[in-house]
Amino acid sequence: MLLRTKLHGKTYEFPDIRVLMGKANEEKSGDQLAGVAATTAAERIAARLILAEVPLWLLRENPAIPYDQDEVTRVIQDAVDESIFEEIRVWTVGEFREWLLDDATSAEMIRRISDGLTAEMVAAVTKLMSNLDLIYASRKIHVSAHCNNTIGAPGTLSSRLQPNHPTDSPEGIRAEIYEGLSFGAGDSVIGINPADDSYSSVARLLDMTHDIIKSWEIPTQNCVLAHVTTQMKCLQSGSPVGLVFQSIAGSQKGNESFGISVGMLDEAYALAQKHCYPSGPNFMYFETGQGSALSADAHNGWDQLTLEARNYGLAKRYHPFQVNTVVGFIGPEYLYDANQIQRAGLEDHFMGKLTGIPMGVDACYTNHAKADQNAIENLAVLLTAAGCNYFMAIPMGDDSMLSYQTTSYHDTPTLRQLFKARPAREFEVWLESIGLMKNGMLTDKAGDPTFFLKR
């Protein structure tokens, strides 16, 4: 394989697709840590010049981890619709980019092509997109899903109500849920990250959140984001589970570090279809994030963007209700500053949609990253313009359990009003029926948690 170009009179040559893919990325501290990043700005563009000429079939033949060594590769390759792939196999990555942006290419056409793609093709085209390209192309693609309500319909913006508490206090969590609901949050899910992963504690939180949903007849679903095995036990024991959650990685080895496998997820999915109380048909919830495979030394020498694209290929197998990248959570050694977090957030959102899954973003940062709340507010505006399905909603964006900052209860209504977006339809009808929203605006009663003490 010869991968060579001249640029500004200098010759650049890359030994294989793996190296080419790494060097073509926008600058990321994680790729530098992994030793796969371009060493000069010109080398980065040289890699892109070649990548733009690479046909899609060559990417299919070069998965990040060989087919016989990795079950995530097998999941993705086996799911390819061969007749659709046949239509696009000779496209170059550069042509693919232009096709996505073309005025004649509709949302339906992109959704159809999704089934002929592998993660490496999705990642490759992303590397050639500017930020505004990513926003524009994402906006074209709508992926909606249904559990108790509908997420991702055009013109809607939802939020996950994330009422975390450092000790899982039911009273504290209940108070946070009331505050969140009063801001119109929670149409994607009422989802708690538990401090205590034990069965009894998780089951208690499922019961408590389900009680609130029932007594206020809220068209949403609950979820306690414990390890999937704990949730499976809850399902088998008859706990009211709305969505089944798990963090996933882009390689078999990465998933092993999370204590999961494709077989285990298959089993969880079957249990969810059988026992989750909502009507469905979408019951699964996954979280991802660039750098997770590298942090488990499970990246096989590939760049973090490609590993992230593989997450979405894996998630697609389970027809999820929602998937979100937790884009700034991992820390500055993978995404150093606001610029890198913003870029990664736009990339991940686009890649998820192009893969064909309903995509949200946890636009966030940790206190040791070079970022702040302004950076996250900026990213949320960009992602809303890009048609993101949902954001996190946390009291003032400050997660008192996980010690990181993300978007807030206030942010979703602000973005809705700014972009004339609405909550999920069923949820909006509910908000209007109890008097918290009118014509897409919060009413005078909104923002008061004591509103929910009367029932």
Add this chain to the structure above:
Amino acid sequence: MDDAKINAIVEAVIQQLIAAGAVSTTGLDVKTVQESQRAGHTNATGTSASEHLSARTGRNAAQPVNFDLPDPNDDAYRYRPGVKNPIDPAALPELIKSTSARIGVGRAGPRYRTPSLLLFQADHAITQDALHRDIDSKLLEELGLFSVQTRITGGKEQYLLRPDLGRQLSDEAKKVIAERCVKSPNIQLVVGDGLSAAAIEANLRQIFPVMVQGFQSAGLSIGTPFYVKYCRVGVMNDIGEVIKPDVVILLIGERPGLGRAESMSAYMGYKPQAGDNDADRDVVCNIYEKNGTNPLEAGAFIVQLAQKMLKYQASGVKLKLATK
């Protein structure tokens, strides 16, 4: 909870706040600020406002302009309800008290009210200052700790970007430790800055003597303690290799939470060596005075845990299995 009980609790809280001088003082100051702002004065010194402008604003030019604000970090300010006209004003403080999350904050349109916005920014500021500051060398002198460094040579930025280098002692550090430290003690105490030097400063004076006394009265030998700059937890492996102690205890600053830079962890490992990872270690985390594990109690607990490691000759997952 019935109304009578809620009212009684609220009444008690208000009485406490009045007793502490919080309610009336805060209320007055806020009023003063608002009145001043309404009058258009943003100059805090009040000395440069020209007389004809003050005439326009209706202020008596002789009246001084003083801002002397209370610390917004005080609980009376931090937990003050921000909801305008709540349906159940008596219950609101109860909801706020039930969680450390920032609820009951109200809104200005769909956005934050000014006090809660500024409090958030104040809390973020503390974490940023903690992250980028070096430890106070006086503290190290006071406790007799000499200082070595990991392979980080490019300051805090490199420290954040290269966790792998922060897990290894520099060659110089290995040499100094080999020269100065007692070999093969039962207990080796090490202090590292981690992601918050402020956490070490907040807790070390209290926890350190408790641990030393605890180990002494248990008849265990204590090695020569020292401080590691630009420290990650994995550095315990190198320390184990050079000193060969039974148990290494690393006190290290945690990643600052919003408004909380003083949280420290103690990582502990039995005979740590190259290749050990988190599964081979135990950790006592959230060590800090207010709402965390009190450093005195943590010190006592660490002594007990170290004794258990010595007894079972194991730590981490192996210790869990051994004591099952």
